[in-house]
Amino acid sequence: MLWKQFSRRSISPQNKENLNQQVITRRRDSKISNRYHDNSSQLTIIENYQIPKQPKLKAHDPLFDETLWKCNSQDLTLKLFKESIIDRTAAFKEIYMVGKQIGSGSYASVRLCADKLTLKSYALKIYNKSAISSSRQKSILREIRILQMIKHPNIINIYNVIETNNHINLLLEYIDGKQLNTLKGYNLKQALYQIASALNYLHARHITHRDVKIENILYSDGQVKLIDFGFSTLFSNSIKKKIYCGTPSYMAPEIVTKQYYKGPPADIWAFGIVIFYLTQGYFPFKGSNDKELFQLIMQCNINFNSITDVYLQDLLYQMLQFDPEDRISTAEILLHPWFLEYIKPIKVNSKSQKSSCSKLNSPKQINPYQQYQSTVKKNDKASIEYQLDHSQVRKGIVQSYMSSVASTKSPILRRRDSGNQTFDKSNNF
Template identity: 30%
Template structure:
């Protein structure tokens, strides 16, 4: 699993002022932010007259403030995060709201109990972390930091405070045609990016599409995701939710990853524009039969261009299923400005702030660098952070701030609908949408 982070709990005990005894937390070295059992040593005494930076104040509290130590001991704090109430749960995890003690940003903590993780689940978790680390897209829920203690693993994620797509439709009804375009375009952009990086989601469903604002969505939960050597690679693990499962998954045979994600997107689109799922049954056996038969009814109020997309996706034969590039150029989505520039992955490492040459940092990075300095995070902290990647509090602070700054400048604003786009590349895709694909290679391109 992942190496121990600065917030690790030890198995020792520490007496408080009263007769109660609390588990001792590992102390934090004030200047290097590494685990240290010598936090209160003479070499780390701080001159009371010295003006402390926010980082220094926080690390002193984590070493000497009894209330903070109690919170760390009982799980009300994890590293630099103040933990609050539960906001979700899964088969192997629960999700809680938390606040970063330095930046004051809200985050979501995905908490996993190690004792409940068998070997297979541990492999899935490692794969989830690795896949999230290798992706950087405005419509994918970002991973800020990973914190590990002897008993638990914490994934620090963006807090999507406006709920999920399934809950929104279940409570408020189907989306309008325009709303559906905006949401589906963002899902399409995220999945296309994943496939271009040879990562298959394998658990796309409305519950895993989260709203970060009224119109902006993020694809989340890469717990079943997998990296393939090429997009024609055969897979054999049944993953995901049965109502969103493609026919080939019910045939107990190997399958190709991208068309499975495409099918799930078709089920989601049907759910968005009708408020119901295309295939419904009381049991998995009956659902399997319905999916294999491929019979569903599209209500007449669904626009003809949207019906064309759904029918192009929900084809039983994966080789005939609509490809992602075809969706980008389809008539229904053509007026939507779908894609935005994606920042390079190396910008997620704070060392980029120091290694970039003069004038090479953009405005967002310059602003983040200035905030880090105000918080008391020095060049030494960043250099000491090298090699720790996502398992470092410095990386966590940096990524949270970078995301906040870019979001405030509109980097994650919803797509706009501005009439037919006169773009030669997309016009050629529009013509391409009517091509019938009989080759799996074409489907996966």
């Protein structure tokens, strides 16, 4: 050591201090060079001293819970929004050809796209990187991750995520269909049932869509697809957050008043607005501007008596409650009498058709909704003839109907039969 080399000499205090400083400097430089010799690529040079880079902490996204995301497929978002010298646009054009624009939104546009080799059609959702803020980057990554982790016949599929020089491209399922406002009668009810099934699937996985509207529901060949997950979130259904997003006509009162709220009831409200518009032909709230519209939503005065179908009236009454806690859930919507007509009869094989006819005609195999409907018609006439309270009669019919389908009951129906909750919450119908 340098100190031992001069230990036998007489050293002045000033020389001793200089010598100590030299020893300290050598030790420090020796430790740094030995420790980081093999990791020189991870070092930053500052004033001839090598110090390790500080690790960048991953920004936490409050609208996405990593613990709830269990996706077995490869994460396609790892390399997004990073610089690269590769001409990704040229590579993309070698594989795909991009056609006309088929949709647009606040942050992205959608174009028709096709694989040059297989000629398979896709919907290409395009985000312009130059117009994307840091907060919007999180939303795009969250949208991609949520689409990757879900699989449902009534929800749009994602196939790939491709980054080019100036854009982030989502390769989505192409649906050559139409919107729901062209459907009527049984086809409309069947389509709405499929949307209820898709929302039930999402809410069971703690996913909230947050932009349920007619424009985000496409219909093709008897099948409905829920699209556009740009505002969707993933965190526990019991957590309340203040998130202002959606389309004004479909916003729930808790969103308009900018309160902390749970996600699923807001989807239920928006879905109720969709059903109301498609069945009645107009929105329950209509204002000349957003301010007037929001005032009407906060007042929540809906004329349910204008709805002629008492079962649809009852369903919408439970979906469009001002208090989110009073709204019906998606699981309950699927079991509501208005939707039970959607139940299809059991298919019979041609070989055993003769032997099974007697079983189909037996009382146990009769569609319970048909029996329920005929009972309602008879009791409607009786209530008029004997001047009975119509709402009380209907309430008794619903309870009787629920007990008749006890073999296929869920815990929700058992709870209702026990008297904790009924379909009819008011006697004002």
